[in-house]
Amino acid sequence: xxxxxxxxxxxxxxxxxxxxxxxxxxxxxxxxxxxxxxxxxxxxxxxxxxxxxxxxxxxxxxxxxxxxxxxxxxxxxxxxxxxxxxxxxxxxxxxxxxxxxxxxxxxxxxxxxxxxxxxxxxxxxxxxxxxxxxxxxxxxxxxxxxxxxxxxxxxxxxxxxxxxxxxxxxxxxxxxxxxxxxxxxxxxxxxxxxxxxxxxxxxxxxxxxxxxxxxxxxxxxxxxxxxxxxxxxxxxxxxxxxxxxxxxxxxxxxxxxxxxxxxxxxxxxxxxxxxxxxxxxxxxxxxxxxxxxxxxxxxxxxxxxxxxxxxxxxxxxxxxxxxxxxxxxxxxxxxxxxxxxxxxxxxxxxxxxxxxxxxxxxxxxxxxxxxxxxxxxxxxxxxxxxxxxxxxxxxxxxxxxxxxxxxxxxxxxxxxxxxxxxxxxxxxxxxxxxxxxxxxxxxxxxxxxxxxxxxxxxxxxxxxxxxxxxxxxxxxxxxxxxxxxxxxxxxxxxxxxxxxxxxxxxxxxxxxxxxxxxxxxxxxxxxxxxxxxxxxxxxxxxxxxxxxxxxxxxxxxxxxxxxxxxxxxxxxxxxxxxxxxxxxxxxxxxxxxxxxxxxxxxxxxxxxxxxxxxxxxxxxxxxxxxxxxxxxxxxxxxxxxxxxxxxxxxxxxxxxxxxxxxxxxxxxxxxxxxxxxxxxxxxxxxxxxxxxxxxxxxxxxxxxxxxxxxxxxxxxxxxxxxxxxxxxxxxxxxxxxxxxxxxxxxxxxxxxxxxxxxxxxxxxxx
Numbered sequence: 001x002x003x004x005x006x007x008x009x010x011x012x013x014x015x016x017x018x019x020x021x022x023x024x025x026x027x028x029x030x031x032x033x034x035x036x037x038x039x040x041x042x043x044x045x046x047x048x049x050x051x052x053x054x055x056x057x058x059x060x061x062x063x064x065x066x067x068x069x070x071x072x073x074x075x076x077x078x079x080x081x082x083x084x085x086x087x088x089x090x091x092x093x094x095x096x097x098x099x100x101x102x103x104x105x106x107x108x109x110x111x112x113x114x115x116x117x118x119x120x121x122x123x124x125x126x127x128x129x130x131x132x133x134x135x136x137x138x139x140x141x142x143x144x145x146x147x148x149x150x151x152x153x154x155x156x157x158x159x160x161x162x163x164x165x166x167x168x169x170x171x172x173x174x175x176x177x178x179x180x181x182x183x184x185x186x187x188x189x190x191x192x193x194x195x196x197x198x199x200x201x202x203x204x205x206x207x208x209x210x211x212x213x214x215x216x217x218x219x220x221x222x223x224x225x226x227x228x229x230x231x232x233x234x235x236x237x238x239x240x241x242x243x244x245x246x247x248x249x250x251x252x253x254x255x256x257x258x259x260x261x262x263x264x265x266x267x268x269x270x271x272x273x274x275x276x277x278x279x280x281x282x283x284x285x286x287x288x289x290x291x292x293x294x295x296x297x298x299x300x301x302x303x304x305x306x307x308x309x310x311x312x313x314x315x316x317x318x319x320x321x322x323x324x325x326x327x328x329x330x331x332x333x334x335x336x337x338x339x340x341x342x343x344x345x346x347x348x349x350x351x352x353x354x355x356x357x358x359x360x361x362x363x364x365x366x367x368x369x370x371x372x373x374x375x376x377x378x379x380x381x382x383x384x385x386x387x388x389x390x391x392x393x394x395x396x397x398x399x400x401x402x403x404x405x406x407x408x409x410x411x412x413x414x415x416x417x418x419x420x421x422x423x424x425x426x427x428x429x430x431x432x433x434x435x436x437x438x439x440x441x442x443x444x445x446x447x448x449x450x451x452x453x454x455x456x457x458x459x460x461x462x463x464x465x466x467x468x469x470x471x472x473x474x475x476x477x478x479x480x481x482x483x484x485x486x487x488x489x490x491x492x493x494x495x496x497x498x499x500x501x502x503x504x505x506x507x508x509x510x511x512x513x514x515x516x517x518x519x520x521x522x523x524x525x526x527x528x529x530x531x532x533x534x535x536x537x538x539x540x541x542x543x544x545x546x547x548x549x550x551x552x553x554x555x556x557x558x559x560x561x562x563x564x565x566x567x568x569x570x571x572x573x574x575x576x577x578x579x580x581x582x583x584x585x586x587x588x589x590x591x592x593x594x595x596x597x598x599x600x601x602x603x604x605x606x607x608x609x610x611x612x613x614x615x616x617x618x619x620x621x622x623x624x625x626x627x628x629x630x631x632x633x634x635x636x637x638x639x640x641x642x643x644x645x646x647x648x649x650x651x652x653x654x655x656x657x658x659x660x661x662x663x664x665x666x667x668x669x670x671x672x673x674x675x676x677x678x679x680x681x682x683x684x685x686x687x688x689x690x691x692x693x694x695x696x697x698x699x700x701x702x703x704x705x706x707x708x709x710x711x712x713x714x715x716x717x718x719x720x721x722x723x724x725x726x727x728x729x730x731x732x733x734x735x736x737x738x739x740x741x742x743x744x745x746x747x748x749x750x751x752x753x754x755x756x757x758x759x760x761x762x763x764x765x766x
Contacts, residue, residue, distance in 0.1 A: 067283065068316040068348030070295055070308055072357040073390075073635060079286050080295045080353070081309065081402070086282040087246040089237045091158065095273040099158055102271040106237055107151040109249065113241050115146055129407075130238060134445045154237065162200050163232050168223070169195040169216045179215050187227075188212065192441075199229045240282065240403070249277065283309075285402040291360050293480040294353070294394050294633065296581060297402035306478045308351060308634070310581030315637060318348035347640040354390040354633050359383055362753050363393040370746040371397045375734035377428045377472065377707075380481045381750065382612045382727045386620035386716060388649050389629030391578070392724065394482045394613075398471045408475050411444045414466035423460030427707050428696075428732050429472040433464045442467075483576070483583040486609040487729065490694030490739070491546045492714040493605030495668060496618055497554050498543050500566035503660040506557040509667060510538045515549045521597050526552065530676065543667050544675030546691065548604045555603035563599065564591035569655045570618040571628055572610055578631045579647075585611065605694060616727045619714050622664050623688070623722040626656030669719045680713050680744035682752045684762030688722075689715030689747065691740040696732070707732040711739035713747040717755070724754050 072078035089109065091102070114126035120141040127146060128136065131153055140146070172180075172193050180190040185208055187201030195216065202208050209224035216223075241249075253272035259265035267273065283298040296307030304313035363381045371379045383393040400408050411432075419425040432442070432451035439450030444467060451467060458464055471477050479485070501507040517534045518527040526548055528534070533547035542550025555563055567573060573588030586609035589598075601607035617631050630650040637645040656664075668688035671677040680689040692712035695702035702708075711733050716725040728743040728750070736742050755762070 066347050067298070067302070067318065068350045070316075070351045071353065072291075072355050072360070073353055073392075078357040080291055080355075080357075081283060081285050081298075084243065084282060084284040085279045086240045086243070086284065087249075088239045088278040088280065089241060089249065090276040090278060091235045091237055091274045092233050092276055093158055093161060093235060093274065094231050094233055096267055097270050097273050098268065099274075101269070102274050103151060103154050103158060105252070105271055106154050107147055109241070109245060110150045110154070110238050111143075111147055113238060113245055114150075115141075115143075134412075157235050157237070160232055160235065163230050164198050164200050166197050166199060166226055167194065168197050168212070168226060169218065172216065176215050180212070183211055185211070197227050199227050202227055202229075234276065240280070246277065249275065283402070287357070287361075288401045288403060289399045290357070290364060291355055291394075292399050292402050293396050293478070293482075294355060294360075294580065295402060297405045297478075299405075304581075306581050307480060308353070308580065311579055312349075312351060312637070315349045316351065318640075349637050349639045351637050352635045354385075354392065354635050355394070356392045359754070359757065360393040360395065362757075363750055364395040364397065364399070366746055366749050366753075367395045367397045370728075370730060370742070374711075374730060374736065374742045376711075376730045376742075377732040378481065379731060379746075380485060380612045380727075380729040381746065382482050382616040382725075383750065383754070384616040384620055384631065384725045384727075386623035386629075386722050386725045389617070389620065389632050390635075391613075391616075391631055391633045394480065394633070396477075396481045396485075398473065398477050400471065400477045405478070408469065408471055408473075408477055410470045411442065411467045412470050413444070414468055416462075421460075422466070424705075424707055424734065426459045426466075426468065427456070430469055430474050430476065431459060432467045433458060480580060480582060481729075482612045483578060483580055484611065485729070486584060486586050486611060487710050487731070488606050488608065488694040488697065489610050489615060489712060490605040490692035490710065492615060492690050492692035492712050492727075492739075493608070493610075494543055494546060494551050494603070495622060495664060495690050495714070496567070496570055497551050497563075497603045498539065498667065499570075499622060499656055499660060499664045500558055500563060501539070501554040502663055503566070503656050504558065504562060507539050507554055509540050509663055512536055512538055513542075513550060513553045515542070515547060517549065519549050519552055519600075521600060524597065526600065540667055540670060543690070544671045544677075546604075546676050551603040552600045555599050560591040560594045560599050563602070564588065564594070566655075567602070567608075569628065569653060570621060571614050572608065572618070576611075576613050576617055576631050578613060579634050583611075583613075585614070605692060612727045612729050615712075615714055616725050619716060619725045619727065621655050622661055622668070623716040623725055624661070625658050626654055626661045628652045628655050665719055668715065672715070676740050677713075677715070677744065679740055680715060680747045680751075682717075682748050682755065684764035685717060685751070685755055685760070686719040686763075687715055687717040687751060688719045689713060689744070691738070691744055693737065693739045706737065707734045709733065709737040711737065711741075711743045713739050713743040715747060715751075717751055718760060723758055723760070724751075726750050726754075 067083045069079060069083070070081040072080060089106070110130060114130055115123035118126065123141060123146070124136070124139055127149065128134070131149065170193065172190070172195060177190045177193065180188065180195060187198045188208065189196045189198070205224050205228055208227060209220050213220040213223045253275060256265060256270050256272040260267055260270060285292070285295065294307050296305055296309035298304050298309055302317060304310045304316060309316065363383060367379050367381050370376070379397050381393065381395045382391065384391050414422060414426070414431070416422070431454040433454045434449060435452045436450050439452045442449045442451045454464070454466060502509065515528070515533050515535060515537050518525050528547050528549055530545040530547065532545040533542065533549065537547070537550065539550060539554065541547070567588060573585065575583050575585045588608065598607050613631055617628065621628050630652055632647050634647050636647065665688050668677070668690055669686055672681045672687050672689045677689040677691050680691070681687055690713070692714065694710050695704070696708055696710060709732070711730040713728045714726070716722045726747055728747045730743045730746070733742050
């Protein structure tokens with residue numbers, strides 16, 4: 001209850017004031033941080049750092065300019081990505097002061113960074129990273145228990161007084177590694193393609209330096225200097241602390257310094273002298289996982305990858321200026337010369353997206369809950385404004401935190417306690433098995449392993465030791481499945497087939513056809529799922545109850561050429577052109593190459609691959625009166641000189657007649673009210689919707705059984721004046737395989753939120 005009260009107080013505080021205040025405060029703090037970069041270099045002075053910069057080489061370095069900021073479309077202007085100086089905390093244990101007091105201070109800082117106001121899950125993961133352990137037995141989320149773990153770790157670090165590990169060389173070839181290993185010298189440790197030494201274990205520095213230098217190609221005097229015994233002057237504690245915590249640390253040190261100057265505090269009782277704050281110009285993502293696959297991330301070299309960071313990398317990074325600098329023997333910058341920011345060639349541009357932060361956050365929560373509830377591998381939800389083509393939300397789960405993008409590579413050992421039926425539980429996930437001959441090098445629990453991808457047939461083999469990524473897909477979570485996740489859409493494609501049939505005049509809503517329940521093509525039999533399809537039925541009924549045979553009858557009337565043209569007009573078979581890095585598409589074959597089977601199966605969403613963004617754009621055509629609009633995720637780009645690029649609504653073509661759009665909308669509404677799409681409805685509101693379930697292709701056929709389908713739901717609302725289109729995709733649900741019992745409920749929850757968010761009143765009178 002105490003923790004809950006703290007959280008309530010925290011969020012009540014934010015509710016009292018407009019969000020703009022906090023955005024303003026953020027940038028005030030940001031400015032102060034940049035102004036105070038000098039702080040970390042002036043509070044503590046160490047001869048140690050000067051001693052490291054010997055044998056310098058003169059070279060050129062690219063001076064980084066401020067990378068542009070990425071904003072949401074929300075009125076408060078939420079920042080998705082920006083550039084700040086974040087700090088690492090380290091300690092010089094040789095300085096005078098109270099180490100006991102220092103340990104307690106650092107313990108509290110680390111606790112705030114790792115666990116304060118964090119969920120138990122996030123706290124646990126953060127503590128694992130801090131302690132650098134794979135797991136903690138009997139972990140307690142109780143505050144004092146966590147602090148004890150942190151304190152013990154810090155005390156062990158502070159007890160060290162000598163340098164015991166020096167990275168001497170990197171990227172050493174195998175021949176040199178073998179030569180170093182053959183030396184068999186105490187304190188010399190070649191490992192992989194790097195060389196470490198422990199100065200405390202080296203008895204003859206001159207002899208060791210003479211042997212090593214000739215192999216690694218570094219001057220003997222340089223090696224001798226690096227391997228000499230010396231006191232430990234730099235102990236890393238925690239990296240990249242939050243802006244608020246770095247402010248807290250700096251304020252504490254300043255107050256201590258003032259107290260020492262005034263004579264009210266003895267230096268031996270202080271701790272500020274120990275603390276080293278190292279500033280790092282960093283890309284900071286205040287919203288963490290929110291919109292991470294839209295935004296992408298920036299690597300340690302300042303290059304953007306995926307999403308907006310990747311697509312607009314050149315605009316965001318601006319143009320860097322080359323300057324002369326001094327470097328050490330490893331090529332690391334020691335002393336930049338004449339760094340004058342006023343002379344830089346150009347700052348990065350700022351990007352304003354169409355993403356509504358509030359909708360994005362809600363949709364991500366709906367998606368995560370749904371994936372976990374239905375035990376699916378992953379999922380995607382896209383929310384689009386049909387009359388403008390603007391993407392309001394684009395969520396994928398699992399996702400990642402761009403602030404620590406490398407965490408996606410963390411492994412876990414597969415246990416039967418967690419995965420009791422591995423052949424089903426692990427299907428479709430990235431699973432690795434030990435293989436010393438064909439495996440690649442991995443590290444787990446401090447040990448080197450050789451692992452390869454597991455074959456499907458090996459998933460259930462209890463004799464094999466298996467590992468998997470904690471997030472199930474490793475670096476695969478960087479991908480935005482809304483634009484790069486191809487899948488066969490299944491029955492949500494039927495709305496497109498019906499639209500083409502009605503628009504051409506080949507069918508009318510209540511035209512009748514005879515449905516026998518199945519249809520044979522060569523050796524294959526295509527069947528309906530619902531018994532409501534059988535008999536002399538209307539095409540309205542065929543869409544209501546998702547009748548495959550009814551869709552085939554429409555495709556027969558349309559023919560290959562006409563149907564192929566409508567698919568193209570709806571945006572299938574080509575890139576949507578959305579301004580995100582990583583979009584893929586599945587080209588549609590020329591209709592002349594279509595078989596009869598392809599014509600038939602495409603009509604009900606099999607044999608054709610699409611992405612969620614393509615489906616959202618296609619349903620927007622039905623919702624907005626028949627226009628295909630290019631999907632947009634960027635509103636504007638503003639350059640430092642004030643020049644602006646505005647991304648406006650772009651009408652590509654008129655696909656459907658107004659009357660067709662109205663008729664198909666009415667049919668989809670009928671499906672929600674009276675058909676199989678009913679579970680996607682929201683009482684009091686008129687929604688248009690369609691369920692979809694498709695089997696996953698495998699080895700020339702389709703999978704069967706639990707976890708073998710993609711469940712989906714597509715629709716829009718309110719039907720009479722659509723404000724949003726929603727596409728839900730759920731991959732390998734193991735609780736239920738159908739879209740009408742899984743994805744539909746996620747659609748309904750999202751739609752209900754949007755009705756409330758937009759203030760659209762219910763038709764039900766209270």
